[in-house]
Structures are given as structure tokens and as C-alpha cells.
Amino acid sequence: MNNIEITTRALNSIQQKKLNEFADVLIPGGAGLPSASEVDPDGNWMERTLKVRPDLKDILFACLEKAGEPEKILDNLKKEDPEEFDRFAFAISGAYLMNTRVRIILGYPGAATMPNPILPGEAESYLDDGILDAVINRGTIYRSVTN
Secondary structure, eight states: OOHHHHHHOOOOHHHHHHHHHHHHHHOOOBTTBOOHHHHOTTSHHHHHHHHHOGGGHHHHHHHHHSOSOHHHHHHHHHHHOHHHHHHHHHHHHHHHHHOHHHHHHHTOOOGGGSOOOOOTTHHHHTTTTSTTHHHHHHOOOOOOSOO
8 A cells, every 4th residue: 555545545434433432442431531432523533643653544444344342342352462452542542642622631732832841950860871971972073054
């Protein structure tokens, strides 16, 4: 598959309904948090997830093609292929946690919006084990951008 196929394959309404059922098995909501299908009923967040992680698309569609109850399918997958189960759960939770409503409820605005200043003494801790000695001993190397 090329990237265009991977990133443009949309869920049809039957697949979306089944995905919502799977998602609610994994993230049923509670304790003030909505279920996965409540925050992504149309699959918009899942589409965003798959655009950045197209490698998760195959396991997602493989699960959606299986016949049976989502809870039993996931139980079997977890027992038979825990790695694939983890990839499927990662896709569901990734879409869920990207949702703005969920992030607000959790009190997490997102990494891109949060400043991450260096703490006093933090830089010095990188010097303790000598990991940067080779870089420091090499000296400054850069090319000036001014004439």
C-alpha cells in the first residue's frame, strides 16, 4: 500500500458502528469521563490517529472484520496475540486521549501547549555521569550565519 491509500481509507457506517462498540469495551467511561464512542462517534479522532500512525490501520480493520461480540473478540485477541491487542488498544486510546474534551476533563491541555522550562540545576545533572564529556571536549563547532 502507498501512503495515499493508507491515509484516505475511511470507515463506512457499519465499520464505524462496530468500532464504537469495540472502543466502548475498552473505554466504557465513568468517574466523570465519557465513553470512547461519546467523544468520537463519527471516527474523526480515529482518522487523525491513523494518519499519524498508519501502521495501526491493519489491526483496526482486521478486528472490525471479525464476526462476533466485540468483548469476546478482544478477549480472544488478548489471549492469542497480546501484541496485536496492544496495538489495537493503543489506536483506540490514542484517538480518545487526543480528543479536546477528554484532555480538558483530565486537566491536560496537551504537550504542545504546555511550557517545559528547564529547572534550576537540571542541566548540571547531565554532566554528572560524563555522558557529555566528548561533546564538551570537542569544543564549539558551528557556522556563523552572519558575514
